[in-house]
Amino acid sequence: MLEIQQLAVNYRGVxxxxxxxxxxxxxxxxxxxxxNGAGKSTLLKAMLGLIPTAKGTIKYxxxxxxxxxxxxxxxxxxxxxxxxxxxxxxxxxxxxxxxQLGWFRRPGAAAKAIVNGAxxxxxxxxxxxxxxxxxxxxxxxxxxxxxxxxxxxxxxxxDEPFTGVDKKTxxxxxxxxxxxxxxxxxxxxxxxxxxxxxxxxDRILLLNQCLIADGSPQQVMTPANLQQAYGVSLHQPINRDxxxxxxx
Amino acid sequence: xLDFLVDPWKYEFMRNxxxxxxxxxxxxxxVGSYLxxxxxxxxxxxxxxxxxxxxxxxxxxxIDIAIGAFISGILGAGTISWIRSQSxxxxxAAMALTFSSFFAVGVTLIAVLKNNIDxxxxxxxxxxxxxxxxxxxxxxxxxxxxxxxxxxxxxxLFYTFDRTGAESVGLPVKVIHLGFMxxxxxxxxxxxxAVGVILVISLLVGPALTAYLLVxxxxxxxxxxxxxxxxxxxxxxxxxxxxxxxxxxxxxVIVSSGLFILALLFSPSQGILTQRFRTF
Numbered sequence: 343m344l345e346i347q348q349l350a351v352n353y354r355g356v357x358x359x360x361x362x363x364x365x366x367x368x369x370x371x372x373x374x375x376x377x378n379g380a381g382k383s384t385l386l387k388a389m390l391g392l393i394p395t396a397k398g399t400i401k402y403x404x405x406x407x408x409x410x411x412x413x414x415x416x417x418x419x420x421x422x423x424x425x426x427x428x429x430x431x432x433x434x435x436x437x438x439x440x441x442q443l444g445w446f447r448r449p450g451a452a453a454k455a456i457v458n459g460a461x462x463x464x465x466x467x468x469x470x471x472x473x474x475x476x477x478x479x480x481x482x483x484x485x486x487x488x489x490x491x492x493x494x495x496x497x498x499x500x501d502e503p504f505t506g507v508d509k510k511t512x513x514x515x516x517x518x519x520x521x522x523x524x525x526x527x528x529x530x531x532x533x534x535x536x537x538x539x540x541x542x543x544d545r546i547l548l549l550n551q552c553l554i555a556d557g558s559p560q561q562v563m564t565p566a567n568l569q570q571a572y573g574v575s576l577h578q579p580i581n582r583d584x585x586x587x588x589x590x
Numbered sequence: 591x592l593d594f595l596v597d598p599w600k601y602e603f604m605r606n607x608x609x610x611x612x613x614x615x616x617x618x619x620x621v622g623s624y625l626x627x628x629x630x631x632x633x634x635x636x637x638x639x640x641x642x643x644x645x646x647x648x649x650x651x652x653i654d655i656a657i658g659a660f661i662s663g664i665l666g667a668g669t670i671s672w673i674r675s676q677s678x679x680x681x682x683a684a685m686a687l688t689f690s691s692f693f694a695v696g697v698t699l700i701a702v703l704k705n706n707i708d709x710x711x712x713x714x715x716x717x718x719x720x721x722x723x724x725x726x727x728x729x730x731x732x733x734x735x736x737x738x739x740x741x742x743x744x745x746x747l748f749y750t751f752d753r754t755g756a757e758s759v760g761l762p763v764k765v766i767h768l769g770f771m772x773x774x775x776x777x778x779x780x781x782x783x784a785v786g787v788i789l790v791i792s793l794l795v796g797p798a799l800t801a802y803l804l805v806x807x808x809x810x811x812x813x814x815x816x817x818x819x820x821x822x823x824x825x826x827x828x829x830x831x832x833x834x835x836x837x838x839x840x841x842x843v844i845v846s847s848g849l850f851i852l853a854l855l856f857s858p859s860q861g862i863l864t865q866r867f868r869t870f
Contacts, residue, residue, distance in 0.1 A: 392754060392757055408760075411759055411760035412759060412760060414758065416754075418755060427627055427751050428810070428811050429807060429808060430806060433747065434751070437747065437748045437752070437755070440744050440748050440756075441759045441760060445742070445745070449744075
């Protein structure tokens with residue numbers, strides 16, 4: 343169980359997040375939705391201890407999450423990665439084993455088999471010797487998905503995984519999310535463009551500095567909640583397609 | 591032709607120069623590769639200029655100048671981090687101000703303390719004046735840093751490619767950052783005799799950048815960069831031996847930059863002319 347209580351985060355002297363309370367049980371696929379600047383990335387980073395928190399607790403299995411970082415797989419936004427870095431697909435995914443291998447140890451047969459399996463799952467094994475900068479945006483996202491899989495984590499945090507990806511990658515991402523959910527993993531996926539994938543989620547956390555709503559997609563995607571989060575006025579009840587338009 | 595290559599080896603000062611040139615030629619591109627992939631090339635320049643106050647003070651106090659230079663270099667790097675963490679000042683502006691300030695303090699200290707330092711040799715290097723002690727010192731630093739890179743390669747690869755990701759899995763990123771600063775400072779001190787603090791940035795960046803245009807992985811960049819760095823050092827030493835009025839430090843840097851231009855034009859994968867020929 344992942345449990346966030348009374349979380350508040352300051353960024354450059356300004357309160358970026360406050361009064362954040364939620365729980366995610368194993369086997370839940372949860373979307374973190376909100377407009378740009380709502381604090382979605384800040385929340386994920388604060389959970390990992392990358393940004394100091396002003397208040398509150400972040401617990402996993404009743405212990406502070408920062409004591410279980412080896413069980414967390416974090417996939418950053420594509421814009422945070424230097425795609426001109428001289429590295430191949432294989433070595434990006436092998437990074438996932440760094441912590442598990444420990445200091446001074448080189449990857450052995452077991453680590454190689456895990457990396458091989460992860461690349462195969464996302465359909466990138468054929469391109470394992472390719473430099474990452476030579477891949478398309480969707481392929482790059484699949485490499486990072488493979489890196490998360492190779493970490494064999496229990497908690498997966500994805501920051502804007504659907505931004506700038508092709509249909510094939512979107513399908514692979516959704517399939518893998520389903521598989522991880524079935525395997526009892528916790529998934530928290532931040533995004534501002536969900537399209538028609540909303541109904542794949544078990545729950546949605548609607549965020550804009552504070553948590554505006556927490557519930558099933560139907561409970562959360564109401565005109566009143568969306569107006570509060572996005573500051574737009576919707577004159578008719580939102581249906582699936584209208585919601586999709588809003589987030590694309 | 592053989593005499594051309596063998597003649598310099600008859601002199602001890604040339605053997606020393608070649609030895610330290612090879613060591614620095616190998617060490618600088620390995621450290622420089624990390625600077626380039628982290629977009630921190632100018633950090634090297636800052637630290638190189640920042641060693642001067644410590645160097646001057648330790649000379650005045652009669653202690654090993656490497657100690658003062660090391661502390662001063664680390665202080666320079668720390669100053670940039672401190673300015674960035676305490677204000678909204680961008681890193682390039684913080685670097686420009688820090689390196690010029692430290693350099694000014696260094697030059698002032700030399701004048702005020704009336705140090706009998708040959709400033710030119712620290713600024714531009716004097717590889718032909720290399721002593722055995724210089725070689726031992728540079729060899730020790732080279733051995734230490736190459737061993738650290740070999741031992742911690744996978745952690746350093748993770749950190750330099752994706753610092754946030756490395757921190758998120760619990761790697762000690764602050765310790766690694768401090769280690770980098772120490773390694774850069776030590777490399778600059780080890781290279782002072784060969785190319786001087788002003789030109790060392792060229793040897794840190796030039797061969798590694800040349801290699802960057804030729805390979806696709808970090809470890810290949812380091813190996814190819816080290817070969818190019820060694821060639822540049824040897825080339826520079828030979829040029830300054832045969833063309834007496836060409837100083838050794840600048841000669842090494844000019845060879846290194848010349849090799850970069852060649853790679854920029856003719857790299858099989860990224861060369862400007864290669865790509866143009868390919869389109870015909």
